[in-house]
Amino acid sequence: MDSIATAHPPAPSFAAARDRLAAADDGAAIGHYAGHRLASHFQPIFSLSHGRVVGHEALLRATDAEGLAVAPPRFFAVDGFDELLWRDRLVRTVHGANYAREAQPAQWLFLNMHPQVFLRGPQAEPPDFQDDFLAHFGLRGPQLVIEVLEDAVRDDTDFAAAVERTRARGCLIALDDFGAGHSNFDRVWRLRPEIVKLDRSLVARAAVDAQARRVVVQMVSLLHECGALVLMEGVENEAEAFVALEADADMVQGWFFARPQPQLVSPDHAGGQLDTLWSGFGERWRDEQTRYRERIGPYVNAVGYASALLAGGRPFEEAAQSFLRLPGAEVCYLLGADGRQIGANQWGRRAGGAAAEAFAPFHDASGARWSRRPYFRRAIAAVGKVQVTRPYRTLHGAHLCVTVSTAFRAPASAGGELQVVCGDLMWGG
DSSP states (O other), X not given: OOOOOSOOOSSOOHHHHHTTEEEOTTSOEEEEETTEEEEEEEEEEEETTTTEEEEEEEEEEEEOTTSOEEOHHHHTXXXXXXXXXXXXXXXXXXXXXXXXXXXXXXXEEEEEOOHXXXXXXHHHSOTTHHHHHHHHHTOOGGGEEEEEEXXXXXXXXXXXHHXXXXXXXXXXXXXXXXXXXXXXXXXXXXXXXXXXXXOHHHHHHHXXXXXXXXXXXXXXXXXXXXXXXXXXXXXXXXXXXXXXXXXXXXEEESTTTOOOBSSOOOTTTTHHHHHHXXXXXXXXXHHHHHHHHHHHHHHHHHHHHHHHHHHTTOOHHXXXXXXXXXXXXXXXXXXXXXXXXXXXXXXXTTOTTTTOGGGGGGTOOTTOBOTTSHHHHHHHHSTTSOEEOOOEEOSSSSSEEEEEEEEEEOOGGGTSOEEEEEEEEEOOO
């Protein structure tokens, strides 16, 4: 690899980009362009389940003529698309050369593309650039994961052509920085990425906020249902790593496991750390389950007792007291076999805040239909077994609640039909 003059040819072909590479003293590929020195660092990406490295993200390390660091956004802050295209292609060529020195066939190379280059590249670049890139470095399309910033996803022909061109070579697409700013699941549906990278801001918030953690867990579940693998990036400490495990993220990336460095790491890098993390997660999960059972147990027993009283023919108002006397108990109600509420709500002693005036339109629930609710469906499917929901936003106030429910058979004097008794308790944290 030989360094050349600074002027670049009009067409950013792969050969032209390759000719701008030189070899550093350690054999690494270095790019030279407009007074900048361009080098690669790689941050490993780990599969939590497999406990090993499954890929590396290539990161630009640029310096100016004085040897001062130049952040990537500054390096790419240029006027004119042709100049931007040149810089993007050259950086990718530097990364490809360095990755190919140590590449392993069962690992991915994650490459960032400037949003404008991704969108306009199919029309602007020589049609053989990517083919020449892959052939020269001995890489296959499925080894590449092209990262696209979420806010670059648009519904136009340029974007559709860029996606099709990327997938035609077998490359995977990763939607980057999901959860930062104005995230939109519509972008996931339109792009159909193989991988979605959750922004660090989500991970950091979830590590210190129980409600945010529940939202992230549900977000990962939804992304899985959309057909995407989930990678949590920016994991910097153990608490954030536990969030990734709890949320069932597929992959992780961050300083807690490995910092970016010029060389690729071995597949078993951080293997011991991952084993320790799994052990700690198991202990933490068991402790949390114990605390949860201790907290929810009295409410489960109270609703079970209420169902026994109701099955024995006792009035609902009397049976509900076993639940409503407990601290935090909000409301108790009775449903028929079709999910329609029988009678009015029975409120707990401290339900004044929950039954606030602002939510008065929801207070009268007589005859309301709750057959869509998980607490009804699960209770009907397992008669006699008490069910407990995840925390969710109640209709009675600006707070979370948990519903405990169980199905029982009413006495013959009441028709002998299945009924479901439900109790909501306020749930903070």
